[in-house]
Structure formats: structure tokens, C-alpha cells
Amino acid sequence: MRLAVNIDHFATLREARKSNVPEPVLAALLAEQAGASGIVCHIRGDRRHIKERDLQVLRKTIKTKLNIEMAATQEMKQIAIEIMPDTVSLVPEQEHELTTQGGLDVIKNKIQLSAHIKALQRRGMKVSIFVDPSEKQIKTCKELNVDLIEINTGKYAELKPGDERDHAEGEIKKAAQNAHEIGLEVHAGHGLDYWNICPIAAIEEITEFSIGFSIVARSSIVGVNKAVKDMIQLLE
Ligand code: PXP
Numbered sequence: 451m452r453l454a455v456n457i458d459h460f461a462t463l464r465e466a467r468k469s470n471v472p473e474p475v476l477a478a479l480l481a482e483q484a485g486a487s488g489i490v491c492h493i494r495g496d497r498r499h500i501k502e503r504d505l506q507v508l509r510k511t512i513k514t515k516l517n518i519e520m521a522a523t524q525e526m527k528q529i530a531i532e533i534m535p536d537t538v539s540l541v542p543e544q545e546h547e548l549t550t551q552g553g554l555d556v557i558k559n560k561i562q563l564s565a566h567i568k569a570l571q572r573r574g575m576k577v578s579i580f581v582d583p584s585e586k587q588i589k590t591c592k593e594l595n596v597d598l599i600e601i602n603t604g605k606y607a608e609l610k611p612g613d614e615r616d617h618a619e620g621e622i623k624k625a626a627q628n629a630h631e632i633g634l635e636v637h638a639g640h641g642l643d644y645w646n647i648c649p650i651a652a653i654e655e656i657t658e659f660s661i662g663f664s665i666v667a668r669s670s671i672v673g674v675n676k677a678v679k680d681m682i683q684l685l686e
Contacts (some may be wrong), residue, residue: 451685453518454488455481455678458641458661461491463501474500475507477674481665484678488536490660492519492550493529495543501518504637505533517578517660521552522559522566530570538570539578539600539660549642549663553582553602567594577638580584583625591634598635600660601625603650607641607673624651630655644668644684651685659685 456618460474464552483558489512491500508516519612520526530538540563547560556579557561563665567577576597581587583601591599601622622638629636639660650656661681668677 451654452483452487452658453514453678453682453685454490454515454658455486455665456492456660457481457666458492459666461504467501474504474650475511477669478512479680480674481603483510484675485682486514486678487658488515488517490517490519490539490662492541493526495521495523495525496545500593502529503565505529509533509535517668519580522530522563527545527566527569530575533574534573535575535587537576537578539580540566541580550580552604553580553587556581560590564594567596583621585625585628588625588629588634589592590631592632596612596634598637600637600639601629602640603638603642604640606650607643607646619649626653626655644680647681647684
């Protein structure tokens with residue numbers, strides 16, 4: 451089971467003062483040294499945290515896999531082609547949202563996404579789709595021939611332990627099994643932290659977790675090395 455660390459919020463802290471520290475690329479290198487299997491970041495239309503410069507330096511320096519989250523727009527496609535990450539994760543994006551709200555609606559956007567995905571894959575990038583735990587959405591991801599999916603754990607993560615959360619966990623498990631059965635590689639992420647990760651980490655079909663905010667928050671207190679190692683220990 452792999453951990454990919456999302457470094458966006460090291461850049462959020464930097465941008466809070468329009469400074470050049472903390473250096474998100476340095477955080478990425480420390481995360482790798484602590485055992486992360488990949489680095490994730492999200493370049494948003496408004497560039498509120500990660501910027502092109504970060505992508506360029508990350509691409510040249512990290513030794514594991516680079517996964518860039520982005521909206522399926524022409525502007526972002528061009529950036530992906532210039533940077534050539536290992537994986538592009540397509541996510542929905544709304545201008546003033548605090549964080550990504552829900553998975554991408556692949557059913558509604560199927561025709562536009564099909565050309566977009568092919569263009570990225572043709573150039574050698576893997577394509578992932580951030581998707582809600584819905585059988586119909588996942589089936590459409592398969593029809594779109596994506597390389598993998600990332601199941602949105604956001605709804606589960608917002609709930610306190612109890613029946614409602616157990617239900618959300620069940621939906622994720624069912625979706626992961628279903629995706630695995632139809633031949634998709636399954637990742638998961640959004641809102642996962644040191645307290646809610648264990649039930650989701652127990653789902654065998656999920657091979658990688660994409661976790662950002664909780665690791666960055668813990669890093670600010672105990673350092674990147676310990677924050678990443680603590681999460682890996684829970685995943686194991
Ligand atoms: N996966 C996706 C698609 C995301 O957009 C984000 C947030 O950028 C994450 C995972 C990580 O979420 P969090 O920061 O809550 O761990």
C-alpha cells in the first residue's frame with residue numbers, strides 16, 4: 451500500500467506571505483526520504499498555491515512519481531504536455547471552492563473527456579480520474595480507458611464515526627471492489643487523516659492513498675519526516 455503526499459499546502463503557507471518559504475519542493479524531497487511513494491500537487495486556474503515554477507522544479511528533482519491534479523481545460527493540457535508528469539489526475543474545479551468538491555462527473559462530460567484523456571495518454575502520461583464511489587461513474591471511467599481512478603473519500607472523511615460513516619465506508623469498499631473487478635487500478639483520497647485512515651486502509655483493492663492537508667498540518671508541528679512516517683505506519 452503506497453502513500454502519495456500532496457504538497458499543495460506547503461505552497462499555501464508560502465503564498466500567505468507571498469514569500470519563497472517554505473519551499474514545497476524541499477518538503478517533497480523530505481517526504482520521499484521518509485518513504486512516500488509519490489508526490490502530488492494541484493495546479494489551479496487561480497494559482498493560489500502551486501505554480502508552474504513548482505512543477506518545473508519538482509519534475510527535475512523528485513525521484514518517485516509526480517502526479518499533477520488539474521482541471522480538464524486546454525490551458526492545463528498544455529501545462530501537462532510541457533511538464534510531462536507520470537500521472538495527470540483530472541479533477542473538477544470551481545473558482546472559489548476551499549478544496550475540491552466531489553468527483554468529476556464523467557457521465558456528463560464523457561465526449562469532451564475522451565479526447566482530452568487520449569491526448570495525454572498519447573504523449574506517455576497516465577491518466578487518473580477523481581471520481582465519487584458510484585458504480586455508473588466508475589463504469590464510464592473504464593469506458594474512457596483511463597489508467598486508474600482515485601475514489602473520492604471526502605464524504606466519508608467529513609462524517610464522525612457512526613452508522614452514517616460506516617455506510618460511506620461501505621460505499622467506498624464496494625466501489626473499490628467493483629473498479630478492481632473491471633480492471634482499474636484503484637487509488638483513494640480526500641480528507642483522510644491520522645484518525646480516519648485505518649478503515650479505508652483496510653480495503654485491499656486500494657493500492658495508493660493521496661493525502662495532503664493532514665500531513666502538512668502535522669509536519670508544521672513535528673516535521674515532515676515524522677508526519678509522513680506516522681501516516682505510513684497507519685497504512686501498514
Ligand atoms: N485527492 C484529490 C483529487 C484532491 O483534490 C485532494 C486535495 O487537493 C486530495 C486528494 C488530498 O486531500 P487532502 O488535502 O484533504 O488530504
